[in-house]
Amino acid sequence: MEQKVVQPSSLQKAIEQFKLLDEKITHYSSILGLADWDQKVMAPKKGRNVFAKATGTLRTEIFQLSVSPEMGHLLETLTLENHYSQLDQATRAKVREYKRYYQKSKAIPADLFKEYSILTAQANDAWEEARENNDFAGYLPFLEKIIDYKRQFAKIYGYNEHPYDALLDEFEPGLTVKRLDPLFAKLRESSVQLLERIRKNGQPTKVKVFDQSFEIEKQKAFNRFILPLIGFDMQAGRLDETVHPFAQTVNIGDVRLTTRYLEKNVRSALFGTIHEAGHGIYEQHVNPNYEETVLQSGASFGIHESQSRFLENMIGRSREFWHFFCPKLKEYFPEQLKDVTVEEFYRAVNTVQPSLIRVEADELTYNLHIMLRYEIEKALIGGEIEARDLPAIWNQKMMDYLGISPGTDTEGVLQDVHWSFGGIGYFPSYSLGNLYAAQILRAIQKDIPDLYSNIEKGKFKIIQEWLKENIHQYGKLYTPNELIVKVTGEELNADYLIDYLEKKYTEVYCL
């Protein structure tokens, strides 16, 4: 077949059509984002099943637009050599994003996609119920179907070495098992060693302060108090409650966070809120020129997670953060906190303690929770294990890595929402986020040497401005790899996190 030669005027037309198609897809995605949030946070029970069919219809429409012959033709036209060279940077990035999706997904039949998206919408309810009732068997049929779909998708997407690569790429473009295994191995080895040293030689922290009741209404007020101070714009967002905290963007001016309040665990909502705020601030800071385009959200799941983990841990679990916020927290809970010093409080929020629930894990053991999930997913998609085996495998791995094992599936294999929405390949993003975050911290400290003394004074603006300037504003303009190189001068390197954890815990535990 001859290569089509498109005249400049047709190039202009293709750019214009591509812009409209991108806008339509982004508009629909924005509405779906809101609908997904609503079904988790607001919707009454009886309407959800039928509504899942409605969102399935819209999701299928987005899918069909993204793999349509029109999209194929536009991508082909825009990537002709003499055309591509004339595109501006943003249009090139948009082409890159749609091309990646188009090439992977065009072979998926629309009916298959629709069945899958209805299934995942309904599986969320099934998961919630199963989690509430410790009923893995009730959830199993959904999970089996989802895994079956994901195995099919991996084949259709294609991969070079491991079928799991096909799924990883959805969350972190370009990432493979081959690249991830050594990064994780290095981190695991050093984490296990450090954990061992803490166990043996660590000075115990005074964690008893958290074994008290903290009134939920006051927790709510405190969470609302800190959000704007750390940089989240409440006029461009909300904070609500869900079983499983998350952040959902509707658009740059509407970013919604959720958290979970537990009377017996004040840390849960606190660090959950700070974590989700990290995601939310990222999205609020994207260049408004990218609004209503595919570039309007973060670079990848890993980079996104780096922003939430950075805010939660490197800022939110720093000594200076609590020098500023501990006196304020005491105003809300004078009784509970009357005997604790800032230094004790700081050490207490950095307590290392192998535990059952990932979202409540400390900075060090957190990555071990991720490795467990990563290995399970890899084996599931590789066909080495089946969904029905998961509770036993989960409990065994917990014992191997953390030395504890859950008494119920609710505290074990049922604790995370991700599989219910088909997010297989998602979990590694969390540890990638930690790795990116430590590398970014080093870069910020070069530009702002007094970073932590700003935090101590409650001056978060200078940090958020740096993140906006260097990371947030770009949205999806750069690939994650391009972005980390641009920001830090090198590719992802596990040493920064290993070094950060080593220093932090040596000091916290007086090793």
Added chain:
Amino acid sequence: MEQKVVQPSSLQKAIEQFKLLDEKITHYSSILGLADWDQKVMAPKKGRNVFAKATGTLRTEIFQLSVSPEMGHLLETLTLENHYSQLDQATRAKVREYKRYYQKSKAIPADLFKEYSILTAQANDAWEEARENNDFAGYLPFLEKIIDYKRQFAKIYGYNEHPYDALLDEFEPGLTVKRLDPLFAKLRESSVQLLERIRKNGQPTKVKVFDQSFEIEKQKAFNRFILPLIGFDMQAGRLDETVHPFAQTVNIGDVRLTTRYLEKNVRSALFGTIHEAGHGIYEQHVNPNYEETVLQSGASFGIHESQSRFLENMIGRSREFWHFFCPKLKEYFPEQLKDVTVEEFYRAVNTVQPSLIRVEADELTYNLHIMLRYEIEKALIGGEIEARDLPAIWNQKMMDYLGISPGTDTEGVLQDVHWSFGGIGYFPSYSLGNLYAAQILRAIQKDIPDLYSNIEKGKFKIIQEWLKENIHQYGKLYTPNELIVKVTGEELNADYLIDYLEKKYTEVYCL
């Protein structure tokens, strides 16, 4: 052109395609319903403008599907004489609904529709702000544009006598100025006379009980307490707060009500909630077989309003209702209500008092508020007056009909949301609702002679079952005229409401 002859197999195919198209349109409408609710109730301020563009895109898609060549062809195929006779009753009703819309709207260019739908989404914010700041001038440019669009639409839709007929038909299919004028004239005449008699000879009610503060948190609790008792299923719905109360259906299992709490006016939320519950229960009771089809909502705006006005007034302002609920309300507000008897309370909630705000008007003067709006709309669409003249005209008509005039536009021309979303032709539905409701009350009392003694015992189930059986379950299966004839044996007749008001106020005011 020859008439196409379609074989039975193609008829089956057309039915199947029509079903899928209907489902897609209904799914999108369901999502839009949720999005509209969200933007009024939940969405943060900064995201709304851009989100209005997103919903504009989806609204335009629904419009385009509804007037598409595919729809035109399917409607043509299904209405061929030898085909139509083979359709079941529900499919015929669906064809009727889509045909009505198709014939009116197919001449509207998609671009015009899209501009209009973005405008109305943004006008809602402008109206809210104007209302808050008593700033008619700030709202005027939006209102002018909306009226301009509506005049254009009236021309495109077409009409026989009055351009306003084209808009009325959107809310009450088949209704015209010619039919409405005499109904309203008769009602106006009798209302004005009755009002005059009350003014001259009425025994004053003890309305002072309402001149007290009622804690908003307790009001909320009481409103949540009564909703399920009067028949609203809280597992299939929500109750939230907005400036302007409304009911929004997402689907049969997800019907959302809003109300407005005022500390100094306990009646506002109370009767607002009962009113919206009337709408909500209607939608919750629709036959599940009609879910995901165009038939899944009420027969017309007038019939819908009959259900809300029936519950608010004929039930909620009855003596028997307060015999049951007044003791309960006293448990929430023992201080405020300690000196009031049930009889006094009943008379107080039926106080006739010309007032500024439609949604807080009593049953008698309410219709005069509607007539004022009806006359203004008729003249606006007829081109006799312009938007900028409205504050002056409004205030003059208030003086003429009710003998009072608002001090601010917030309490005058800016009080209603309807025009901001393009709902011109909507207001008459409220008085139609009152007319239908009184006629339906008579029919219920034939079947359930002890209707009011059931209410006195708090037995609402028997009434809701009757409404479900005779009205609600049908959704849009029947036209409003077919329905009222089926339920009451005759077409709409103003005498029932006139008679009802006469009897009620003669008794309340001891005339």
